Amino acid sequence: MKLLPIAALALLSSVAFAKDNATYQDAVLVKFVTVTTGNSCSQNGSTSGKVDDDGNISANSSGTSNCANITKRHYTISVGQQTFVIEPEFTKGQKGAALATLGWSAAFAKQSVLSDQLPGTHVLVRSAPDGFWVKVGKRESRYRVVAAQ
Numbered sequence: 001m002k003l004l005p006i007a008a009l010a011l012l013s014s015v016a017f018a019k020d021n022a023t024y025q026d027a028v029l030v031k032f033v034t035v036t037t038g039n040s041c042s043q044n045g046s047t048s049g050k051v052d053d054d055g056n057i058s059a060n061s062s063g064t065s066n067c068a069n070i071t072k073r074h075y076t077i078s079v080g081q082q083t084f085v086i087e088p089e090f091t092k093g094q095k096g097a098a099l100a101t102l103g104w105s106a107a108f109a110k111q112s113v114l115s116d117q118l119p120g121t122h123v124l125v126r127s128a129p130d131g132f133w134v135k136v137g138k139r140e141s142r143y144r145v146v147a148a149q
Contacts, residue, residue: 024124024135030076030083031119041067074146075114077134079125086143088112089131113141 045063052058072087088111113136114123124135131142 022126022128022133024126025079027077027079027123027125027134029114029117029119029121029123030078032073032075032114034071035074036069037072038070039067040070041065073112073115075143077123077125083149084132084145085147086132086134087146088114089142089144111141112143113137113139 043063043065045061047059047061049057049059074085074087076083076085113134114121117123117136121136126133126135132145133140133142
């Protein structure tokens with residue numbers, strides 16, 4: 001797969017851009033995978049020591065390190081003869097909320113309209129200047145095109 005976000009938007013150029021008058025295309029969720037995009041580590045430690053009457057120094061050190069993978073969900077959707085791999089993308093409001101909550105993004109992952117859907121689910125998609133939008137029922141979420149075939 002090649003990274004083609006601009007081509008993906010061009011392929012859906014027949015879709016109206018205004019949300020109020022949006023024209024959606026039928027699509028099907030083909031599959032989803034969780035991919036590792038990096039890791040996050042934290043460390044802490046302490047050292048305690050003492051000096052005896054002869055000037056000898058003794059010390060004890062202890063520390064811990066915790067690492068966790070940073071993951072994203074990639075969804076493969078089929079729109080007509082085209083296949084797109086997409087990932088959830090923050091809107092401006094969600095970016096602000098992530099900054100305000102010091103990066104707690106788990107809530108964002110559940111906000112994605114595709115988060116609880118199974119392969120074979122019918123969805124609606126539209127392309128707009130601010131992203132690739134997927135609609136399930138009355139809810140809509142913004143995604144970024146990772147690859148197109």
